[in-house]
Amino acid sequence: MRVDSHQHYWEPVRGDYGWLRPDKGILYENYLPARLEPLLRQYRMEYSIAVQAAPTVEETRYLLALSDMYPTIAGVVGWLDFESPSFGEQLTELRRHPRFIGVRPMIQDLPADWLLREQVVGHMRLLEKERFPIDLQLRPHLLESAVKLLEQVPGLHAVIDHIAKPVYGVSFQAWKDGVMRLADYPNMMCKLSGMVPEAEAVPWTVEAWKPYVETVLDAFGPERVMYGSDWPVCLLSANYGQVYESLAALLPESWNEAERAGVWGGNAARFYRLRIAAE
Secondary structure (H helix, E strand, O other): OOOEEEEEOOHHHHHHHOOOOOOHHHHHEOOHHHHHHHHHHHOOOEEEEEEOOOHHHHHHHHHHHHHHOOOOOEEEEEEEOOOOOHHHHHHHHHOOOOOOOOOOHHHHHOOOHHHHHHHHHHHHHHHHOOOOOOOOOOHHHHHHHHHHHHHHHHOOOEEEEHOOOOOOOOOOOHHHHHHHHHHOOOEEEEOOOOOOOOOOOOOHHHHHHHHHHHHHHHHOOOEEEOOOOEOHHHHHOOHHHHHHHHHHHHHOOOOOHHHHHHHHHHHHHHOOOHHHHOO
């Protein structure tokens, strides 16, 4: 099975994205399955995982409705309010849909101490108990809080999005230390995604990725990493093929067929417990 573990669908007219404004240029357009599916076929991706882009339950339901129409959507990583007393009830409700496979709070937009708030930690413990996946939208300044969270919720079934978005060439050692500490937790995984700049006309090179990808591969090993395109956000500085081929060029030559199959989909299928994996 080949799965793009991280992409987005949206229609700006829905109005609940907040960050998605006309000044976002190429991103301020409709991005729906008809635009991505030809690319998935071209790069032999059978499925993708649609990840939330708005901090609303309504957007999660919108993505689930898309998944009912498009078989290429293997699952939806949605949004829930971790500070709401109804968190547990909403989680139960959404889990009735077979393609609600994970949850992602938009941590990058929240205070650094948010992960350690009592109510948030309590709901993280619920996810830990249920072994329900969570995407952690980390940035380098949030790594320390994430480590402290895992000290309290060590069994959390979590994946780091976008290798925690390091700033290439800046504070490499601090980023590396944080990633290595999180990798000590066996239920933690990492997405090899979102590594191109989130700005138009910003130059980048595959060589700049190399020490970061090598760090993640050393820390997590071939069974705890997964490919994600971050389409259409990646379009700010790269096309789908450039993202795919750049990562492919950095995978170790020593990896066997099974290890390569893991990063291109098998690991994502296992982590998110995709029901299609059993079909």
